Amino acid sequence: EWDDVLVPIIKKxxxxxxxxxxxxxFLQTLGIDLTGLWVGFGGVTFVLSFALKDILSNFFSGLVLLIDTPFQFGDVVALKDGSTAVIKSVGIRLTTLYLIESHCDLFLPxxxxxxxxxxxxxRPNPNYYYTIIVPIRGDCDPNQAIKIIEEVVLSHPDTLGDLDKKLVAIENFYRVKDQLLETQDNLLSKKEFGHKRLIAEQKLKIKLAEIKQAMKDLISKIKFLEMEGLDGGEIRQIQGYYLEILRTIGFEIISEKTRGxxxxxxxxxxxxxxxTLINLLISWYENWQEDPDIIEEDNQVLRVELExxxxxxKMRMEKFLQQIVNANNSFLETKLDDYGEELWKWMEDRFQIYAAWQHPKIWMNNVTIGKTGEGTIDLAVKFFIDNVKLEQCQRGNRIRSEVHGEIVRRLRQAYFYR
Structure with missing residues (x-):
């Protein structure tokens, strides 16, 4: 975090x-005239600041990046030249980035x-969007080809899509590499892992829907009670409703006395x-750690994400709790329902596993007719992968390659591939 860098700088x-x-x-208290010394000190400061302007510029830029940061340590970013890098650290003068493709560090002022x-x-989450261009025969049924392609994308455990459809499609997932895992009792095949994680995701989705409905009910009650102002009994009633939501999530309230x-x-x-939501979230991440493709360092990445x-x-729920407790404040009283809606929108954004707009899309990209009259239809296959940070940030490339290879294999079997 930024304070892990800023605090040591301040200490030094x-x-x-x-x-x-x-x-x-101290010298002034002794009656020594420091006018000349101050003038000399000012001159030295001016000379030093001019000589060290680049260093000072990098120093203050570093402070700006730490305080008003567009990234967190560990984020994957694309630079102006098109290279992909991971933010490792921000120092006094330099920022260290790890270049994924060339496997080396880049030190940038x-x-x-x-x-x-x-x-x-x-940002806003580690899901990443890929596009593959797939050529098919112009005389084949494009709707049938699209159906095959969609099934391939949904059958891959590491792509995003409707959970119910993925649970059906994953039964048709095929990968040669998994045949080697079948002889090892301590490892799951990719299909087994994918099915297990999808079940965990489905339970988490159901719990989030339950909490969403409870929050909507709470906000409706707050709006009704706010109409004529909130008294002490109504505030306690709202606290009781909120306490049930907290229990569903896995939190409990503790009371402490500070300065009376x-x-x-x-x-x-x-x-x-x-x-509870927290236990289901932990279970989901634990299932993720059984993925046969992730490496040892990914366990730390997933653990940090979970924590x-x-x-x-906890911080957001605590803040709303304080606002409920202090709801007799005339300003907070009229804003309480707005705070509740803001809290839910934040939860939906941060904890939503899959959004409808992230479903795989297959669009007709181009149609060409050859000299012999044979046509080719280029289909653009667009899909999201689950976490671009994993596998030394090469997870997306692996998934794209596996999906592309399986699409080609299945289309060739159907005599659709050009």
Whole structure:
């Protein structure tokens, strides 16, 4: 995080600044005239700032990148020259990026990075969009070809799509590599892993829908009660409804006294039910770690993602709890339903596994007619993959290659491929 870099910088520079200022003040208390010294110090500062302008520019650019950052450490970005890199660290003068294709580090001055046009593949989530161009025979039935292609894309465990359709299609997933895994009892084949993870995703989706309905009901109750103002009994009633939602998620309220004031906060329930949102989320990530394609470093990536999601969820739910408790404040009272809607929209954005617009799309891209009259139809196959950060950021390339290869194989079997 940014403070892991900024705090050490402050710790190193602050004592020097305090020592210099303290020294000047001490000499002034002794009655020494420091006018000439101040003038000399100003001149030296001007000369140094001119000589070190590039270093100072990089330093302040680094602070801007850390505070008003367009990325997090570990995000995958595309640079101006088209190369793909991972943000490793931001230092006082340089930012370190790992170039994926060339497997080396790039040290970029902070001032240059601040003015660089970046495409962040990890925002708003690590899903990534790929397009494959597939040529088919002009005399074949394009609708039948599209049906075959869609089934291939949906059958791959690492692409996004409607969960119910993927659970049916995954039974037709085929990969030569998985035949080697069948002889090893401690490893799941890709198909087995995919089916297991899809079931976990489906349970998580159902729980999110349940929480969404509970939040909508809570917001409706708040709007009704707000019409004539909220009294103490109505605020406690809203707290009771919210407490049930917190239990469904897996949080419990703890009360602490600080300076005579009672403060409420949240913590993960020690004896939460198995079907709470947090437990289902943990189960989903644990299933993901059984993927036969991920590497050892990916376990840390997935663990950090999980911990970050739960930490942000706790922070957001805590904030709404405080707003409910303090709802007798005339300003907060009229805004409480807005805060509830804002909270749900955030949850839907951060925890939604799959959106309808992420379903694979197959479009007709181009039609050409050869000299012999034979035609070719180019189909653009567009699909999302689940996490571009995994497998040293090569997961997307692997998935695209496997999907493309299986599409070609299946279309050739049907005599559709050109």
């Amino acid at each position: 520079t602050l004592p020097i600044i305090i020592f210099l200022i303290g020294g000047f003040l 902070n001032a240059a990075l601040e003015s660089e046009k970046l495409i962040n593949f990890s 004031k009672k403060l409420l906060s949240l913590k993960e329930s020690e004896n939460m039910d198995e079907d 970050r999601k739960i930490a942000f969820l």
